[in-house]
Each structure stands twice: as structure tokens, then as C-alpha cells.
Amino acid sequence: MVVPLIYAVNNAFKPLDEIFMFPPTLFVRNPTMNNFIDLFGLLGNSWVPFSRYIFNTFFITGMGIIGHVLLASAAAYPLAKHKFPGKSFMFSIVVLSLMFTPAVTAIPNYMIMSWLGLIDTYWAVIIPAFAYSLGLYLMKQFMEQIPDVLLEAAKIDGASEYRIFWTIVMPNVKPAWLTLIILLFQILWGSDGNGFIYSEQLKSLHFAANQVVAGGIARAGAAAAVALILMSVPITLFVFSQSRIIETMATSGMKD
Amino acid sequence: MQNWWNLKLREVKANKHSYVLLAPYMVLFALFTVLPVLVSVVLSFTYFNMLEFPRFVGWQNYTRLFLDDDVFLIAVKNTLLFAVITGPISYIACFVFAWIINELSPKLRAVMTLVFYAPSISGNVYFIWLMIFSGDRYGIANGILLKFGFILEPLQWLKTEDYILPIIILVQLWLSLGTGFLAFIAGLQTVDRTLYEAGAVDGVRNRWQELWFITLPSMRPQLMFGAVIQITTAFAVADVSIALAGFPSVNYAAETIVTHLIDFGTTRFEMGYASAIASVLFMIMVGSNLIVQKLLRRVGE
Structure with missing residues (x-):
């Protein structure tokens, strides 16, 4: 391996x-x-300064992760702990969406992006990442194991649902945050703009890396170096978060 | 009836905060996942080139797909081949490796988890494989075979139809110990230890019976989750194919449904036709997932 x-x-x-x-x-x-x-x-000789590619990748990855963790957690809490009309329907659609790849929706997505005026902006990559369904799924499954007693106690003390979410639920699901962070990091770090970004100054590190590799034999050495840099970052992150991720995965199961 | 609606409405109002919390995510989810699937199905019945307004053509795209498009049939054949081989093998490999790792001490377990998971997390570094299977004698594969005299001149691995599919399958398997693998490791750790003792009393005689009657049923939820992940990836082969075999590949030897979709969607701008391909892919993926879910419910019964 x-x-x-x-x-x-x-x-x-x-x-x-x-x-x-x-x-x-x-x-x-x-x-x-x-x-x-x-x-x-x-890279020093590239048309766009190399630091620009680094900034782009960090910006896309960072914004995508923050937004996704916040939105997916907020949505996971009611799905895990509340009872309301439409709940099982919404969750089953999310599960259904785990069953096909983004390739299926690529064409209409482009049309929707262009309708929203997001083509050739960072947001075309960032905003869809907010609604990544595997993250919501894992977060919801993990939240289910928070004891109801904890939430009841807060409710009796007069805390609003939003307060409960922010001060009780969120601190209790830290392992799941880390898992979502790693999952999203993997996707966004390796993103080359998904066909939405055309301007050279908005392109990602991974795109720049591919340019180096495309140089062929003359750049075999530099290509190997770039491969090492690209793969070492996610692997390092995983080393430090492994036990938390496994903890999250323990609740990942699909119940009948 | 009036009563029922009032009741529902009151329920909705009482749970206002739930909807408020859900709204931001669900709006985006609807916009970028649900709506596109619906639009794709609608477009698949039209002729649409992005310039003119879509024109309704009925089932024409679908009949063309299955009757007139030879390359699509190659793509379907390749995709099914990939899925039938990499799907089950990777699923079983995920479980077997997780099972072996579970027997190790926690320290060693962490190291082995990293070793097996590293390829799938290391990002899109398939070009390592380009170096291994390069067509000159400096690639590892050619180098070893030449050195030991199995071949006399370097093989054009990625330009020869017969080798392309096996190589892609190999790389796909290498990448496949992903989220499902982690779920299995975690699932194995959560199996209730007392069940094994109870099993021993009830006459479980060997490790295989223990596996079938206790371990597998206890982690059925993780097995179902892992299946969804593995099946979906098994049908979605495209990036590896494009990176290794090129796009289009030699004589379409590595064409998959997804690369065919990319071809018509981004090169030829036949959006209606591409949408029909997407709809077929959607049906195949969701259909096989639902069937496997049904089968997995029977594990250990």
C-alpha cells in the first residue's frame, strides 16, 4: 500500500x-x-506570483470548512434531537444524495452558478462545499449520542434552542468537527476550481501543481517535489486527528 | 382534513427554531443538489446547446444513447467492469484490513490505519502512478521487467488497450480504503465485548462463526454506510482514468460513463444528451445502492 x-x-x-x-x-x-x-x-517565474496560488487555496479551504462546519452542525442538531414535520423526509434525501457523485449534477450546477453570477469567483467552489452531504450525515449521527438529559436540563434553566445548540451541543461534538474539517480539507485542498474558475489569479495550488507536472520530462524532479508537498499536508492533518475521526466514525452507521 | 392541517401547522410553528437552524443548509442543499438532479432529468428530454432555448425531443437522447452511441456502450461496459471488480474487492478489503488492524495494540493500530488510509487521503497524486507506469525504461514497472528479462523493450502501459483497464483498476483499489475503511475500524471497536462471551456460552465454536453471528450483525449500520461509500466511488471512476489514460483514452479503452458525460458536457456542449447520460448514471448508482442495502439487511440472519 x-x-x-x-x-x-x-x-x-x-x-x-x-x-x-x-x-x-x-x-x-x-x-x-x-x-x-x-x-x-x-514558480518564482510564473506569470501570477506563486503566493497567490497559495492564498487562493488557503482562502477556499478555510472559508469552505468554516461555513460547512457551522451550517452542517446547525442543520444536524434539529435532525438529531428534535421532532418536527418533514424531518425524516429531509434526512432521507440527504442519505439518498450520498448515493450518487457530483458528476451527476455538474451541468445544471454550472447553469445555476452562472444564474447566481458566481462563475469565476471563489464562491463557486466554496458555497457548494457548505452543503456537502456526507458532513451533515456524520454530524447528525454523532449528535444523536448526546444524552437528552443534558439538553432537558438546559431547557428547564430557560435556555433557548439556539443557546443550547451553541453552548451545549457544539462543544460536545468536537470530534465530529475535526472529521468534517478533514473531509472538507481533502476535497477543497485538491480542488482545481471545478471548472468554475478561469482567471489565472484565482486559480488554486493544485492547478499550479498540475502545470508543473505538465512540463513533462524536463520537470520530472520538480513534479516529484510538488507531489510530496501536496500529499504531505493532508496526511499530517490526519496523523493528528486520527483518534477523533475514528470516534466520529463509530456513530456513522445507517440504521434501518 | 381541516383539523389535520391545523394540527400540522401548529406543530410547524412550535418547532420554528428547528426550521431556522435547518434553513441555511437546506436552502443550499436544495439549490446545489436537489434542484440540479431535477433539472438534469428535465434537460435529458431536450436538445440543448447552451445558446438556444432547450427544445423538447422526447426519448430521443435515450434511444440515441443505447442504440446509436457505440462509445457509450464501451463506457457502460467499462464502468460496470470497474464497479463489479473494485466495488466488492474494495469493500471486502476495507473490512478484512479493519478486522486485522482491530486485533493490534492501540499504538500499532494507529500506525497501520495511517498506512492503509494514506493513499486515499493524499489527494489527487495519481501522477505517482504515471511515474511507475511510464512508457520508457525509467518507470519502475518497465525497469523491473526489463532487468529480469521478462520483456525486451519498454511497454507502453498507458497507451496499450489491454493494459489500461487493469492499471486503472489497480490504482482505484489502491485509493479505495477511504471513509468506509475508517467506519469499519470504528465499528469493530464498538462491538459489545460481552456479546462474545454470551456467544461462547451459546455454542459459537470458531472465529468464523463469531464473525458471522456476532461481529457482522453488531456492526451492520457501519456495513451499510461503508457499502454506500464504496459503491458510489466504484461507479464514479473518471479522475484516475483521465489522469492516467488521457482524455479521450486510446481507442476509448478507459472511457467511463463519467468521462463520457464530461466529453458531451464540456467539449461538445450537447447538454441535453449529457443530461441523459447523467440521468442514466444517477439511476445506476442509486439503484445498485438500494439493492445492496436490501441485501445487507440480511447479514447474520
């Missing part, structure tokens, strides 16, 4: 003559930072 990843890590530190060596090797012999230096040289 990890062999391709080990290969990728090693390739990033191989000098060019080792990348193009026969027979090819898995491990690097004379590690060098040249690929990274090349990469930064390459």
Missing part, C-alpha cells in the same frame, strides 16, 4: 540522473534538495 507513496517521497529527493536511471530504484542514494529549489525557481 505505501510502496507508491514511499517511491513518491524518495523521488522528490532524487537528483535528475537518479530519476532517469536504469534500472530504476525505489530508494534515493544521494538525496538532494535540488528538486525543491528547481520548483521554487520555476
